[in-house]
Amino acid sequence: MSRFGSRAGLLASTVLFAAAAASPVSADTLRDALVMAYQTNPSLQAARAQQRGVDENVPIARASGLPSANADATYTEFLKRSPNSFTSPERALSAGVNLGVPIYSGGAVKNRVKAAKYRVKAGQADLRGSESDIFSAVVAAYMDVIQNEAIVGLNRKNVAVLEVNLQATSDRFEIGDVTRTDVAQSQSRLAVAQSDARAAEANLATARETYIRLVGKAPEALDAPPPLPNLPATPEEAVTTALESNPTLIAAREQTKAAEKDIDVAGASRLPRLSLFASGAYNDYFNTLGGPSSAAFSQTEKTAQAGAQISIPIFQGGLPAAQRRQAQAQASAALENEIAAERGVIAQVRSAYSSWLAANDVIRSSKVAVEAAALSLEGVRAENSVGNRTILDILNAEQESLNAQVRLVTARRNAYVAGFNLLAAMGKAEADNLNLDNDILYDPQANYKRVHGKIFDWDDDPAPVAQSTRTVDTPVQDGEIPEQ
Numbered sequence: 001m002s003r004f005g006s007r008a009g010l011l012a013s014t015v016l017f018a019a020a021a022a023s024p025v026s027a028d029t030l031r032d033a034l035v036m037a038y039q040t041n042p043s044l045q046a047a048r049a050q051q052r053g054v055d056e057n058v059p060i061a062r063a064s065g066l067p068s069a070n071a072d073a074t075y076t077e078f079l080k081r082s083p084n085s086f087t088s089p090e091r092a093l094s095a096g097v098n099l100g101v102p103i104y105s106g107g108a109v110k111n112r113v114k115a116a117k118y119r120v121k122a123g124q125a126d127l128r129g130s131e132s133d134i135f136s137a138v139v140a141a142y143m144d145v146i147q148n149e150a151i152v153g154l155n156r157k158n159v160a161v162l163e164v165n166l167q168a169t170s171d172r173f174e175i176g177d178v179t180r181t182d183v184a185q186s187q188s189r190l191a192v193a194q195s196d197a198r199a200a201e202a203n204l205a206t207a208r209e210t211y212i213r214l215v216g217k218a219p220e221a222l223d224a225p226p227p228l229p230n231l232p233a234t235p236e237e238a239v240t241t242a243l244e245s246n247p248t249l250i251a252a253r254e255q256t257k258a259a260e261k262d263i264d265v266a267g268a269s270r271l272p273r274l275s276l277f278a279s280g281a282y283n284d285y286f287n288t289l290g291g292p293s294s295a296a297f298s299q300t301e302k303t304a305q306a307g308a309q310i311s312i313p314i315f316q317g318g319l320p321a322a323q324r325r326q327a328q329a330q331a332s333a334a335l336e337n338e339i340a341a342e343r344g345v346i347a348q349v350r351s352a353y354s355s356w357l358a359a360n361d362v363i364r365s366s367k368v369a370v371e372a373a374a375l376s377l378e379g380v381r382a383e384n385s386v387g388n389r390t391i392l393d394i395l396n397a398e399q400e401s402l403n404a405q406v407r408l409v410t411a412r413r414n415a416y417v418a419g420f421n422l423l424a425a426m427g428k429a430e431a432d433n434l435n436l437d438n439d440i441l442y443d444p445q446a447n448y449k450r451v452h453g454k455i456f457d458w459d460d461d462p463a464p465v466a467q468s469t470r471t472v473d474t475p476v477q478d479g480e481i482p483e484q
Contacts, residue, residue, distance in 0.1 A: 030142050030225040031434075033215045037138045038131070038431060039440060040216045042468035047130040048442060049464075054123040055448045057116040059455070065109030066455060067101045087297065090288035096281040103308075106271030107264055115261035122254035124444045129247035131431055132424045134214070139420045141211040145219050147413040148204035149481050151406055155197035158402045162190040165398075169391055182391040189395045201479020208477035216469045218477065228419045230428060235353040238426055242349045243342070245427030252334075252341035259331035266323040270313055278306040345425065352422040359415035366408035373401040 038044065073095040081088045102109070166186040172178045211219045232238040243249065281303045290297040313320070377397040383389040423429040431441055 029223045040469040045467045051123045051127045058452045061112040061116040069099045071097045087290045089285040093284040098279045101276040104274040106268030108268035111261045111264040115258040118254045118258035122251040125247040125251035132429045136424045143413040144207040148207045150409045152200045155200045159193045204479040205477045238349045241426045246345045252338040256334045256338045259334035263327040266327040270320040273311045280304040349425045356418040362411035369404040373404040
C-alpha cells in the first residue's frame, strides 16, 4: 500500500463524536468534556456576552433616525421681585412637550445601521472562532491527560523493572558474577528512572489542572477519543474549505464591509439635514400674575407650534473631509487586514495539514520502533545470560524500549490534536460540526433578532448572572494513577 493510500484509510472514518455517548457512565468521554466546556467555560460565556453587546449597536445606530420626544416641567417661587414690576407673578408652573422627527440626514443613519449589521456578522464569526479555540484547547487538554497518564504508567513499569535488575545485579555481584561497576550502573539508571517518573507525575498533575480550568471539573477515567470525521484528503481541499468557512477570515471580510460604510457615514455631515418639529407649552401663574390687577390677566396659557427645519452646511473648517479621509484610511487598513487574515489562514491550514501527516508517519514508525525495541531487549537479555552482553547493554536496551513507547504515546496525542487543529483551521470544529445536542446549542442570531428592532426606552434585560462554573471546590490534582 502506498503512503497516500495508508492515509486514505485514516480519512475514511465517518464516526462522529456522538458515538462516544455509549461509553460507560463511570468514565469521561471527549464529548462529555466538550459539552461541559461549551456550557460552562467562562471565556466562551464572556465571548457570548460580548457579542450580545455588539448586537445592541444596531438599535443604537437606528435610534438617531427615529422620532424623539421629551417633556419638561418647572415650578418657580419668585422670592424677590423687582419693585418696578407690577405684574410679575409670585409663583409659576411651566410645562412643555417637544417632538422631533428626522427626515433626511445625508444617509448617515442608513449607513451607520448597515455598518453595525456588518459588525454583528463579524462578531458572530469571531464567536465561532472562540468556540473553535476553546474546543481545540479542550481536545489538547484531554489528550494531554491521556498521554501523561500513559507516560506515568510506562515510567512506573520502568522503575519496577530497574529495581528487579538492580536486585539481580546485586545478587550476582555477591557471588562474583559481575563487577561493582555493573551495580553502580544499575543504581544510576534506577535513580534516573525514579526522577523521570516523578517528573512525569508532575506533568500529569499540570495536565489535569489545565483540564479543570477549561472543562470545569477534574478528569476521571478518560475514554479513548473517537476517530476524527471529515478530514481532508489534500491540503488544497483543506485550504478551499477554510477560505469559505474559517471564522477569522469571515470576520475580517465583514469588518471590511463595515469600514466601507463608515466612509459614507463620515461624508454625510457635508449634506443637508431635514427634520420636522412640534412643541407645546403650558404656563400657570396660580392667580398671582398682575398683582392687584390680576383679574385683567389670563392666569394660564397654552401655546403650540410645528414646522420644518433644514440645515445646510456651508463651511466646517475641513472637518467633514478629514473625517472622510480618516474613514477611507481605516477602510484601507481593514482591507489589508482581510488579506493578512487570508494569508494567515492559508498558512495555518497548510501547516496543520503537514503536522497531521507527520504525526501519523511518526505513529507508524514508532510502532515499528516499539516492536523492534522489545525484540532487541529480549535478545540482549538472552545473550547476557550466556555472557555475550553486559549489564549496560541490558540497561540501554530497556531505555530504548521505554523511549520508543513514550514516542508512540506522544505521537498518538500529537496526531489527534493536529487533526482537530486542522478541522478548526478549516472552520469545521465548532458546536454544529461536533453533533452536540440541539437543545444546548447557543444561537447568537436569536439574540440579534430579539433586540435589533427594540425601541422602548425601558426595555432592559435582567441583571447579569454568571453562567460559568467555579473550580475552587475541585481537589488539588496529583500525578497518581491506578496501579498498572
